[in-house]
């Protein structure tokens with residue numbers, strides 16, 4: 001018997017010792033030789049302490065970033081999940097631009113890509129390399145200025161429906177003259193879902209009217225589960241061993257599977273119907289005139305000048321429709337929600353914007369305008385200077401995507417334009433930073449937009465007038481949109497930027513010419529839950545919400 005115990009003990013030791021040694025090596029030894037260790041950065045108090053809350057929590061991040069720059073310069077060494085996870089936090093525009101431009105060297109980490117893929121499939125948001133290039137190439141024509149013009153009437157019609165629904169709510173209230181408290185976050189999210197459903201794949205969610213559509217439910221439930229607080233350990237295990245979720249599904253896994261089943265069935269059928277209509281149109285020579293993103297995506301994929309090896313599969317098309325739903329609905333609705341909150345907090349800006357918008361308002365109600373008249377109204381609205389400045393200022397101050405993460409797929413030298421502070425208190429005179437393969441780079445979207453050295457001492461304040469005369473340092477910043485990182489930059493920047501700008505401007509036009517927005521007594525705070533969302537102080541568990549007092553505009557402001 002003792003020899004049997006001895007044998008078992010020896011086997012356990014023989015198998016676990018190499019595992020323990022290997023873990024020790026990767027967790028404690030390898031990170032010591034990471035070149036990023038030479039950089040200055042905040043210390044950690046405990047063995048497994050980290051700095052994630054400083055760089056991810058919008059309540060702390062602006063102050064933390066400013067302090068980091070002051071103490072450690074613009075290339076900061078921070079710790080991610082644990083001692084093995086040494087990260088670079090670049091606050092130097094030249095370094096950030098390099099990382100975002102070289103998207104083949106700096107990829108999205110496989111962990112986040114796997115998590116996204118497990119929800120919405122491997123669409124443009126999660127794909128890398130050739131697969132991403134192919135998908136982006138096929139989708140790009142759908143997002144051209146020319147093609148997006150056709151979504152303008154759709155957005156106006158949904159905006160009108162939205163306005164009518166809110167009139168109904170206000171009219172049914174006993175004392176609407178004082179304003180009715182409405183959770184604008186929830187309502188705008190319903191409206192943006194409707195817009196992306198119609199403009200994205202010609203599908204009527206009808207979410208402004210009610211929230212009963214099967215496909216709407218499936219998407220909503222799945223996205224809500226994706227951002228809900230969950231068992232962290234289970235998520236980590238699920239990412240590393242996907243089979244685990246298959247073998248031992250919890251409620252979350254089962255719900256996601258059920259929602260995916262509905263999406264596959266309903267959206268999959270829509271894709272097949274659309275494809276056969278397009279092919280039928282080509283055969284008869286009559287063509288198919290659909291202008292939604294799905295039609296344009298399928299047409300671009302079937303284009304005769306596209307080599308067969310550059311085409312994407314039907315499955316990829318479904319994954320990209322899911323991706324547009326995921327990436328395009330909440331982001332835009334949050335951008336609009338934050339803009340309304342900022343305008344409620346700054347009644348003088350709200351008044352000025354409304355006055356500007358009313359100047360281009362036609363005498364005929366929007367619901368009775370022809371398509372040409374709507375297009376001409378949109379041209380007038382989209383060129384209004386103060387509307388432009390308010391939209392840019394809101395997207396600068398509260399970017400819905402707070403930050404992003406990249407991982408180096410090879411050793412690289414990141415160029416710098418500021419002195420690099422080292423851990424030993426000296427400053428490096430080299431104009432670059434060595435990054436080794438596997439290191440993470442935290443892309444600080446919000447920090448970039450709020451940098452006082454670039455944007456001026458009032459960078460944390462809402463001041464749309466700053467755009468009339470930007471500081472020189474700010475005008476030199478990279479960024480897909482208005483020197484901001486809100487839509488990122490480079491080959492992985494937001495493909496839907498123009499789409500969301502149309503939506504934002506049209507909705508702001510309709511909402512501000514019809515309603516007045518004031519703050520309630522409830523205090524709103526920002527939390528980064530995949531996206532930067534509003535919550536009521538003391539009601540975090542109730543979920544994201546942004547209650548505002550809404551009144552009909554009858555010639556008087558707040």
Ligand code: HEM
Pocket residue numbers: 124125126136323324327328329331332335399400401404405485486487488491492493494495496497499500
């Ligand atoms: C205010 C609204 C929006 C904001 C702030 C926003 C922001 C962003 C950001 C920051 C990224 C880069 C993410 C990363 O690097 O991790 C991104 C990517 C993306 N966005 Fe948007 N987005 C918005 C609206 C939209 C809309 C309306 C659509 C589609 C209809 C869309 C589709 C996408 C897609 C497909 C990607 C992935 C692009 C790629 O990797 O090639 N977004 N967005």
